[in-house]
Amino acid sequence: MKDILIIDDEPEIRHFLSYLLTQKGYHVTLCKSGRDFYQMLPELSVDLAMIDVKLPDASGLDLLKQLKQAFPACKTIIMTGYSTVKTAIEAIKLGANDYMEKPFDQIEEVEALIEHLLDYPEAPGDADIQHLVGKLGLIIGESEDMRHLLTLAYKIARKNINVLIEGETGSGKDLLAQFIHQASRRADSPFIAVNCGALSESLLESELFGHEKGAFTGAVKSRKGVFEIAHNGSLFLDEIAEASSATQVKLLRTIETGEFRRIGDEELRRTNTRIIAASHVNLSRAVEENRFREDLLYRLEVVKLTIPPLRNRREDIPLLVKHFLNVHQSSLIFSDEAMKILMDYSWPGNIRELSNVVKRAITFAEGEVSLMTPSYLPEKMNNSPILLENQQLDQIKGSPLESYIDNWKKGIVQLWESENETALDEVLLRVKELEVEVGRAFVTKAMKETMGNRKAAAERMKISTRQLRYLLSEKS
Template sequence: MSTILVADDDRGIRTVLSQALTRAGHEVRSTGTASTLWSWVTDGQGDLVITDVIMPDENGLDLIPRIKKIRPDLRIVVMSAQNTLLTAVKATERGAFEYLPKPFDLTEVVNVVRRALSLPRGNPTEGDHASEEDERLPLIGRSPAMQEIYRTLARLMNTDLTVMINGESGTGKELVARALHDYGKRRNGSFVAVNMGAIPRELIESELFGHEKGAFTGAHARSAGRFEQADGGTLFLDEIGDMPLEAQTRLLRVLQESEYTTVGGRQTLRANVRIIAATHRDLRQLIHQGLFREDLFYRLNVVPLRLPPLRERVEDIPELTRHFLHAVAEHDGLPPKVLEAPAMERLKKHRWSGNVRELENLVRRLAALYSQEVIGVEVIEAELSSSAPPILDEGDESAEGLSTKVERHLRHYFEAHGEALPPAGLHERISREVERPLISLCLEATRGNQIKAAQLLGLNRNTLRKKIRDLDIQVVRGVKG
């Protein structure tokens, strides 16, 4: 029977943990102070420690290095209501086996304990401590979705595993990549970001791998590529789905062999970088269309990480809003502002097609354009209404009316994304966003009759079938909503 040492200043939490772990077949000793826990550990008691971070006499994170110094094999599970990325990172860096945000699921706690006790004992060494001077949070949010992101990032910090970040525009893909670099073992190297869609196709290989003097017309001197610039650090390949096939082939070779040559060069260079890729596109769909190499996908998709859109973590909106208001006041010199509770609730009901970036842009407008210190719901309603996508009026079929509404819709799209618009593939993306609901509505109007829908759309029947398949449109026959 294993003995679990539990330290938490909340009697209720100690009780439920003791009951759950006892039912799982363990002996449990619990305390509300770090000093008692330390006494038990120094006496050689316990096979595993579960500790809170904030306790009356000492921070649980500060206790971890002392425990690991005298009992390096003792596994430590950290619990905390301070559910931030830094808490997860610090717990992991100081030698914790696992980090569990509060409130936690008892089944998950029992599973973590079982896993910790079943793994062979090693002699882990502590990672480098994160700087205590910089407490700025690289990521904001305490929702369950973000907690899972924090836990995953904490596990990945001190590895060189390749990570594929997938998420809609404005969800913070580069912020996550920077966090992996800034708090990882390559933090002393360079973080180099390159957007695949922003580079002309004919220059991508030169941009990534560099070129020698005279390698092509206009190459008047040797130029270091992004791999060389990121040597010893992290190379972030943003919008990897926009990379042309010929460049994908060369990137695959680098990932397989960890070496490359410059364009026009003969000397082999070592690729000493960590690769983090990101995309808002469905790479499996691109593979199906022959636009992305399947073998490259599996090389990049070692650790997939999906960033949730803002509409899936609306509970983070108040914290994000306060953060942006503080940042605007601090960095732009604008007067500090707060939002009334009804105004904040209105923000939580908005769809946020531009995600966190759209929210940040709204906050900046509020800070710059409104003189009142307290922002009410009327202001929020006015701002969201003025920037909301227009609804097409029934029966308005005039070319001028439709064109004007589409223009307003696209203007909202650009405003929502600010300066960080996707540099390529916008035509395809907007076309797909318009085409899917158009075909769906036509099928609905014709009760699933594809022949009539094709005639209505002016498409060949086979073309319509292909679009239905590619756009994953569900056809319901005989029903008209």
């Protein structure tokens, strides 16, 4: 007989679950507070625990930690109201197997979840995760961060909540969004992706909400928007930070009410669409800088998943390389020296950049050699420093900028120590050259961080776009 512990301060919940589970043949222990729990703990025997996240004298998360410490194999379900869903997600991060929202609308789902957790000694869902990973071409690898990320994504996928994915460019946000959709109950319904940064404000609004014939110049017929097309499915809003303020307002209204209007139409339509949003920009920082609505962020990040950059999971690079070689059906092998360069490179473009590097090497080497040496890698990689986590150029050993500054200092010292005549103009010219080179380095960094958006890069550097073009050696 399996032992189930119920921790909840509401008598109705305790009595209902006790009756339901006793009828199923389980041995049930009831607990109404943190004090009760700690008194019972020495004598407890628990196979599964259902814990209310809010108790009058204790936090459900604290009880979860104590329970997992005392009974590592115990399965746990957090019980929560909608207002505390974020806390329930934190519980899953701490090791809870799942959570349920109160009141329990579907008793069958409660029973099925409990039976599922008790019937599988191994972590439930592992086989499903591996199947989906293989289907989508995702690579988990050896990274503990990636394993934890996909496990968390799988657990929340079946919940009807919005998800925000943050991660650097090329880190695989689109694949993670597809993983969540495929693992959800919406898998048989449409998955539609929209890049908010690739469309103008008017085109993005039409893409999202649709339009009626004659609504604007060029609207020769009525057209559905993705909120209609993705009804009962998932809508992936990539680069959500690029949406204009006006579009953000309309998105917020639709997410809150499930209602929208096509452009040029008075009819109010409804949609049941799950939103998965993504951004390479830190949206919390964008809120602080008044570039993104705080109320929209609150609606989008019910769960926030952050994909680690490739430089933080270098142990997975050999496996990823092998995967990309298999994708291109190539039997080529990277030499140890070439692989070391791949392992040491900073990968600002992440997995997408690695994929392109492997494809490039295959293109150049196919038919010539079977072993790819460093000569088949981009030249920049052979002299690239490993980037530190903070990515501050003035703190990166061996960076091109530091190299230039070192050479500049040596030149100035030589002029200082020279016994010959030294023209002051030459010294000042070298100072000016350094100023321009430092400026160009920081502008280049800002351009990378803003995906080539000159206006955004100029604002970040607090300079005009004219100055930015000058520092990039462009004609104004």
